[in-house]
Amino acid sequence: MKPRLTVVSPKAVSGVRLPILEVRSLTKVFRSSHAPVKVLEEIDITAAAGELICILGPSGCGKSTLLKILSGFIPPSAGEMRLDDRPITRPGPERCVVFQEDALFPWLTVAENIAFGLRGKGKDRRAARREVDRFLSLVGLTPYRDYLPREISGGMKQRVALARVLILKPQVLFMDEPFASLDAQAREEMQNLLLSLWAKLSHTILFVTHDVVEAVTLADRILVMDKNPGRIRAEIPVALDRPRRRDDPEFIRFSRMLHDGLRGSGEGNLPGWP
Numbered sequence: 001m002k003p004r005l006t007v008v009s010p011k012a013v014s015g016v017r018l019p020i021l022e023v024r025s026l027t028k029v030f031r032s033s034h035a036p037v038k039v040l041e042e043i044d045i046t047a048a049a050g051e052l053i054c055i056l057g058p059s060g061c062g063k064s065t066l067l068k069i070l071s072g073f074i075p076p077s078a079g080e081m082r083l084d085d086r087p088i089t090r091p092g093p094e095r096c097v098v099f100q101e102d103a104l105f106p107w108l109t110v111a112e113n114i115a116f117g118l119r120g121k122g123k124d125r126r127a128a129r130r131e132v133d134r135f136l137s138l139v140g141l142t143p144y145r146d147y148l149p150r151e152i153s154g155g156m157k158q159r160v161a162l163a164r165v166l167i168l169k170p171q172v173l174f175m176d177e178p179f180a181s182l183d184a185q186a187r188e189e190m191q192n193l194l195l196s197l198w199a200k201l202s203h204t205i206l207f208v209t210h211d212v213v214e215a216v217t218l219a220d221r222i223l224v225m226d227k228n229p230g231r232i233r234a235e236i237p238v239a240l241d242r243p244r245r246r247d248d249p250e251f252i253r254f255s256r257m258l259h260d261g262l263r264g265s266g267e268g269n270l271p272g273w274p
């Protein structure tokens with residue numbers, strides 16, 4: 001069967017599930033010592049609860065800036081963003097971020113790094129330990145609980161980074177190329193781990209990547225960005241069954257179509273697309 005591939009207006013609201021994250025006309029202009037630079041222009045995103053959205057775009061198109069704004073670390077120049085119908089104005093535990101190379105505390109063990117965010121949450125030590133044990137097990141690091149970050153691999157560090165935010169039970173997880181520094185095998189393992197955690201915990205995820213195959217592996221929907229200024233050029237539902245196999249002919253056809261659509265890209269539409 002031919003994969004269903006539809007390019008719809010970025011303004012369209014997709015899905016029948018209730019929207020949890022709504023972003024309207026978000027614009028960001030950086031005013032440095034040089035001329036002002038418009039990095040993001042009129043970004044609209046609607047994410048349904050439990051949806052996994054990938055944001056795919058070239059270097060410098062404003063992906064990290066977008067996640068920093070949605071996390072509340074920097075303010076937008078214009079536009080609105082709401083989580084569960086409440087305006088986003090500052091960082092909050094209901095929105096967590098995992099970065100490309102997440103800095104763990106080098107002097108804390110794996111378990112202590114994961115437990116760190118629970119401090120000050122009023123959990124007693126036994127309950128906190130149970131939570132840490134659960135998340136250690138979910139990310140497959142139980143045997144490494146007492147290791148220091150320098151004693152574990154890059155992939156394991158990213159598992160700690162993931163467990164450290166998941167333990168806070170965020171409603172929305174922002175991931176900024178979290179597996180980009182890993183080799184191909186570790187990257188694939190992390191993608192599979194993320195999908196199995198997502199199936200169990202049902203977070204809403206906004207996942208930024210450069211990598212077409214990663215986006216097709218993970219996403220319910222892919223938002224394709226343009227640069228100068230950063231805009232959402234297309235919204236592409238990924239109607240492939242899960243679990244997805246990278247050697248499945250439909251997967252390959254879909255990835256190739258997306259890849260060709262990006263490569264042939266100029267302004268506006270994706271040339272040659274249905």
Ligand SMILES: Nc1ncnc2c1ncn2[C@@H]1O[C@H](COP(=O)(O)OP(=O)(O)OP(=O)(O)O)[C@@H](O)[C@H]1O
Binds near residue numbers: 039059063066
């Ligand atoms: N604080 C800042 N002040 C001025 N310009 C900035 C600032 N932060 C980012 N920029 C500019 O905004 C643009 C987008 O940067 P951003 O890091 O969001 O891109 P990106 O899509 O994440 O790129 P990459 O894929 O390489 O990570 C770049 O041109 C960058 O120089």
Ligand SMILES: [Mg+2]
Binds near residue numbers: 063064065176
């Ligand atoms: Mg970036």
